[in-house]
Structures are given as structure tokens and as C-alpha cells.
Amino acid sequence: MGGLRPEGTRDAHHERHTEETVAQQGRWRRRTRRERRSQRTSDRRVECGERNPREAGSLCAGLSSSGGPLLETTCPLCSSLSSFEAGFSDVQLYRCSQCDHCYTDQSKLKHFEEYSAAYYELHHKNWNLYPDFHLFEAIYNETKPYGPNARILDVGCGKGAFLKYLRSREPGYELTGLDMSSSPPSAGITFVQGDFLSSQLNKDFDVVVSLAVIEHVTDVSVFVDGLYRLSRPGGLVVVMTLDDRSVIYSVSRTLFRWGIKAPFERLYSRHHLHHFNVSSLNRLMKQHQLLVNITIHHNNRLAAVDFSESSFLKRIVFLIGVLVSFLIGKLFNKTLLQTVVCKK
Numbered sequence: 001m002g003g004l005r006p007e008g009t010r011d012a013h014h015e016r017h018t019e020e021t022v023a024q025q026g027r028w029r030r031r032t033r034r035e036r037r038s039q040r041t042s043d044r045r046v047e048c049g050e051r052n053p054r055e056a057g058s059l060c061a062g063l064s065s066s067g068g069p070l071l072e073t074t075c076p077l078c079s080s081l082s083s084f085e086a087g088f089s090d091v092q093l094y095r096c097s098q099c100d101h102c103y104t105d106q107s108k109l110k111h112f113e114e115y116s117a118a119y120y121e122l123h124h125k126n127w128n129l130y131p132d133f134h135l136f137e138a139i140y141n142e143t144k145p146y147g148p149n150a151r152i153l154d155v156g157c158g159k160g161a162f163l164k165y166l167r168s169r170e171p172g173y174e175l176t177g178l179d180m181s182s183s184p185p186s187a188g189i190t191f192v193q194g195d196f197l198s199s200q201l202n203k204d205f206d207v208v209v210s211l212a213v214i215e216h217v218t219d220v221s222v223f224v225d226g227l228y229r230l231s232r233p234g235g236l237v238v239v240m241t242l243d244d245r246s247v248i249y250s251v252s253r254t255l256f257r258w259g260i261k262a263p264f265e266r267l268y269s270r271h272h273l274h275h276f277n278v279s280s281l282n283r284l285m286k287q288h289q290l291l292v293n294i295t296i297h298h299n300n301r302l303a304a305v306d307f308s309e310s311s312f313l314k315r316i317v318f319l320i321g322v323l324v325s326f327l328i329g330k331l332f333n334k335t336l337l338q339t340v341v342c343k344k
């Protein structure tokens, strides 16, 4: 445009006016771009809640500043980039591109569970009613080399089912149970209530066991470091958790994409902050100088499955689905649970 107007006709007022107009147009263009971006972001937010998780992952890119899920976060195990995988309610799940570890973005959770007695009654009633004695026996066999007076610590002992089992098998064992909630007294077992990182415990146990706890812990690295410090050199650290690459987890992810969300929301409950696979659990142990000697692939007892389905038909369908997933998982070592026995 400027080329059409002879240079000599421009006066100061006109130049000032032109500069103001250009600045005004610039502001208008920037504001329009901001509004368009904001509209697109708003549209994406709506879609994220409704589309399948894989699509949502790509749609939700870059929403960090506006409260939606981040496209990527840093893996708490290996510090590699992790991509958004799926989300529901205030649970946003990420999976590490390097170690395949899956975890919940804790910054998005509205509150953390306090694990009172009511929590166990509500969410793990059957789990506590029907302990896995096969697993207890397998762990007991690993404790035998430490003699009839071995010192055993159970971190997150609940009501002490595992320690009571050990007591029945080996009356000479020195047994200590630690839990955030109180445990009913039991002969021959010392129960300590509190956080194991701040509790004044004898840091010299032959065997430190933690069953179905690590998936609830905010900082798994600090947790495993605590287990390591409480065990004596040459002692054992035994950790049991779920396996995110088990058959039942895979089925739940598929059903979630098809719109059947209950199994997925149950397994990836907001109480479970970390979803280990065999590889990521091994990696974490190795990072803390714990050598994984044995990995036990196992399912819990069918009676121990807790579920919230109200109708009889839904319960039957749910239980058949769990049973089939358990059996296939057992065939391929892709069971719901994994237990590692590690040497310090």
C-alpha cells in the first residue's frame, strides 16, 4: 500500500495516525488469535471427557495451563517422558515411554485417601476376609534360611493376617507389624501404628515384607529406600503389587475403550497411584540395590475379589469375567498380582 503513495505527501499527523492504526490492527489480530485459541481449547476439553482415551490423549495436548491433562509428564521411576493414556473423574493416567510404568498425576487428585479402618471395610472387605495362604506359604519358605528366630517386619500389615500365618508356622519368629491404622492385638506379634518412615523401628530385620501397599504410596522411591534401610545386609525385601500388564488389566483397558468403564475405574482407582508391570517393579528394586531373586505371578482367591455391582446378574457376569482372566493370566504369567523377593 505504501508504494502507491508518493513519499512527499506524508505529514507527521498522517504517520502517527498510520502507526496507531497498524498498532490497533496488531492488537486486534492478537486478540482474535487468543479468542480462537481459547475456543479451540474449550472444544478440546469437552471432547476429552467423551472420546476414547487414546483419542483423548492426542486431543488434550497442551492443556496444562488451563487445568486439563498435560500431554506429557516425567516418569517417577526413570525420569523419561510419559504420555497421557486415559482419564476419568480426577484420575489422569500416564505411561512412561521408556519403562512402561503407569501412574496417576497426583497433582490432579482432589484429595488423598487417609486409609482409616472404614476404608478397608468399604473397599477391601473380601480381601481381608480371604487371605492368600498360598502366597503366605511361598513367602514363609523364603524366610526359613534366616532361622527359627528370624526378625520379620510387615509394612502395611492391616489386621496382621500374614504375621498371624507366620506365627502359626514358626512360633519363634520375632514378628513386627506396622500400619497407619490400628491393628487388633495378637499374641506374639508387636504392632506399631504410624508412618514407617518416621517410626523408631529396629533397622535390622532379616525380612521386610510389604503386601499390596506400594501402589498406594505417593513417592515409591522414598518407600523402597525405607524398606532397604530397615532390612539387614543379606536380608530379604518382599514386595507384592498388581501387574498393569496382566490379562485382567488389558481386558479392562479394552472394555474402557468400548464404553464399559466399571472394571477399568475399579483397577485404576484413585487409591492406586502407581500401576507397576513386572519390568518397572524390577527396575525400581534394582535402583535401590535390591536384587530380584524370584518373581511370583499369582492371582488372589476369587472369594477375595471386592466388587460394587449391585444386581445378581452383574455380579455373576463380573465373576465369570474375572475367573476367565485369572485362568488365562495364569497360563501366560500375566496374573493380576506379582510378588518380588529381593536380596539386599
Ligand SMILES: [Zn+2]
Residues within 6 Å of the ligand: 075, 076, 077, 078, 079, 080, 096, 097, 098, 099, 100, 101
Ligand atoms: Zn519410566
